[in-house]
Amino acid sequence: MSKTQRAGIAHLEIFRGSEAVRAGFLVAADLRGDRVVRLFRDVYTWAGVPITHELRARAAALALPTGAVVTGRSAATVRGAQVCWTDDPVHVVAPLELRIGRRTGVLLRRTALRPGECAPWGDGLIASPLRMALDLVLGRPLPESVADLDQVLKAGLIDRDEFVAALRARRDNGIVLARQAVQLATGVADSIPESQLRVHLVLAGLEPVAQHWIEVDGEQVAQVDFAFPARKVAVEYDGGWRNNELWALNHDRARLNRIQAAGWDVVFVTAALLRQPRKLVAEVRGALAR
Structure with a gap:
């Protein structure tokens, strides 16, 4: 390795x-010391570098x-x-033909990948x-997949109609549930727990109005x-x-x-x-019955 490459590390x-x-640049003992932080086998970052999920994905x-592709919630x-x-x-x-072992900190799924479904990114795909x-909606419980899809739609990362059309043309295992997840997603939830809460209520046959303003004596309360x-x-x-604690009922008696x-x-509803x-659902039904 050249001097320039060594300095680059x-x-x-x-x-x-x-x-x-x-x-x-380092000795083996350094890899067990406090100069570096181990992220995966043989992959490190320097101590003091903020560790985020994106850094761990990289x-x-x-x-x-x-050939392995970062996808789903990480992507x-x-x-x-x-x-x-x-x-x-x-x-x-990862493609079915790729030889890859299970690793701590990685949730791996083997599947066929089509041309154009990934792109170069950092040192991988x-x-x-x-x-x-x-991959957000395949093989996952509806409350979880809908909640993540809500955030993806809210961030404008995909076009809903394009995604619906893409799902219509696929025959993957779990595709029926995946299509249901898209139907349940709204893209307007403030948080993942809020989306999960909504899905539990809807699947129970209840039809709540989201983000509703309560008025008392003509005033929005x-x-x-x-x-x-x-x-x-x-x-x-x-x-x-809460994005705005002013309106949080649990903080304003x-x-x-x-x-x-x-x-x-x-x-x-607590966590x-x-x-x-x-x-x-039983608690909500009880309140409705009262």
Whole structure:
């Protein structure tokens, strides 16, 4: 390795440890010390570099054999729809003929890939927007796939009509559920939990109105995640997130009291309750019955 190439390693956010050692830039002991952070086998970043999911996806692309494609939730996050946490596994698809072993931190699925479904990215490949969206909705539970697809649509990463047409022409395993996911997606949800909440309610046969403004005495008092206006029942995801805390009912007792005094019943859904869809639906049905 030339002097220029050796110097270049110092400016890389991710690099192969074996190459850095061969170049004499590091010694083997450095790879076990505090100068670097191991991301995948033989792939490192420098200590102090902010570790994001995108950085981990780039590291996975470097670590995996040629032909593996970063896709699904990881590709969506790279393209601007923040659907992954930093430590979530990197979603990858690989052609059936590619020899590739399972790796910690990588969620791998083998499948046939068509021409044009990926493009060069860093040291590897990234799925095209339509292929990315396809891998979001294939073989995943509806609440999860719809929630991620909502964020992708909201970010404008795909054209809905084009995606519907693409799904219509495919015969993959799970394609029927994938088509249902597109029908359920709206692209207007503020958060992933909100989308999942909506899907649980819709699949239970309920038809809530999203982002509904509650009015009391002609004044807009609060915008709730979901509402059943005829029954005066609101459903709010109480997960500590809000783009505008001013309107968060779980933080504004006075506003909540006004809504309840006007005859509204508010069901707050926590993260724990969201993981129990039967109990969640039962609580909403109970409020509607009251």
